[in-house]
Amino acid sequence: MTLKLGVPSKGRLMEKTFDWFGKRGVTLRKSGSDREYAGAVDGIDGVELVLLSASEIPRELAAGRIHLGVTGSDLVRERLANWDSQVVELAPMGFGGADLIIAVPDCWVDVDTLEDLDAAAAAFRSAHGFRLRIATKYHRSVREFLKAEGVADYQLVDSQGATEGTVKNETAEAIADITSTGETLRANGLRILSDGLIHASQATLFRGRRRDWTDGQRVTLKELQSVLGI
Numbered sequence: 001m002t003l004k005l006g007v008p009s010k011g012r013l014m015e016k017t018f019d020w021f022g023k024r025g026v027t028l029r030k031s032g033s034d035r036e037y038a039g040a041v042d043g044i045d046g047v048e049l050v051l052l053s054a055s056e057i058p059r060e061l062a063a064g065r066i067h068l069g070v071t072g073s074d075l076v077r078e079r080l081a082n083w084d085s086q087v088v089e090l091a092p093m094g095f096g097g098a099d100l101i102i103a104v105p106d107c108w109v110d111v112d113t114l115e116d117l118d119a120a121a122a123a124f125r126s127a128h129g130f131r132l133r134i135a136t137k138y139h140r141s142v143r144e145f146l147k148a149e150g151v152a153d154y155q156l157v158d159s160q161g162a163t164e165g166t167v168k169n170e171t172a173e174a175i176a177d178i179t180s181t182g183e184t185l186r187a188n189g190l191r192i193l194s195d196g197l198i199h200a201s202q203a204t205l206f207r208g209r210r211r212d213w214t215d216g217q218r219v220t221l222k223e224l225q226s227v228l229g230i
């Protein structure tokens, strides 16, 4: 049985992953037409390339359908309960960097920290009769972070895209989302809380923790780690 390596199937993450492996002597490439999600690996035997959506790679690793996978560290934390009991970080890859943050409207001049947000949330609830709404697609990460920080008086509203627009559209009072340049936040009149960094993410090579690997797969992993220098 081959060792299955899951890699994002499109865009910058795919190209930079191919570059990262290529620089270390392992060539990953798409094998079919541009639109076909088939791949090949040169430079080491026994490794199979599987092209997948970045957000599905955590689940595939946990289920053992792939053995290694490249995806954002934010997606692993979000998609897997107790992520470090299900996968191991083998190598941070130095690209795909983005911060998962909490942001509030610029005009909330009294709200700079999570403690301020907690106070504002209590005031909001008594004024409006419902809990302050935070829009996000990162439900698990935001809940765990705010619980650890002692902020409780809020509700999450699901937003699968254009999350920064929810405040202007009055479907949320605050947001939790990924930012890299900060332009989308600025354009939508939002400001990051000074202690509102939930996770600094980057593309990372992970290994699944399942114990049902064959001896051949374990040997191939050792060889691959040695070729990659990790």
Ligand SMILES: Nc1ncnc2c1ncn2[C@@H]1O[C@H](COP(=O)(O)OP(=O)(O)OP(=O)(O)O)[C@@H](O)[C@H]1O
Pocket: 008, 010, 011, 013, 053, 054, 055, 056, 071, 072, 073, 074, 075, 096, 097, 098, 178, 179, 180, 181, 201
């Ligand atoms: N500016 C950015 N905006 C969004 N994601 C970014 C940005 N910079 C880096 N990333 C990272 O890219 C990853 C998401 O990649 P991508 O959007 O390809 O995944 P996806 O959700 O699986 O896409 P799809 O479902 O459309 O295939 C996350 O780990 C995220 O942190």
Ligand SMILES: O=P(O)(O)OC[C@H]1O[C@H](OP(=O)(O)OP(=O)(O)O)[C@H](O)[C@@H]1O
Pocket: 160, 161, 162, 163, 164, 177, 178, 179, 180, 181, 182, 183, 184, 185
């Ligand atoms: O800090 P910036 O450089 O402005 O980038 C951040 C934006 O990029 C991502 O959105 P994406 O384009 O992936 O679309 P989405 O709204 O569907 O998540 C993210 O959700 C932010 O909206």
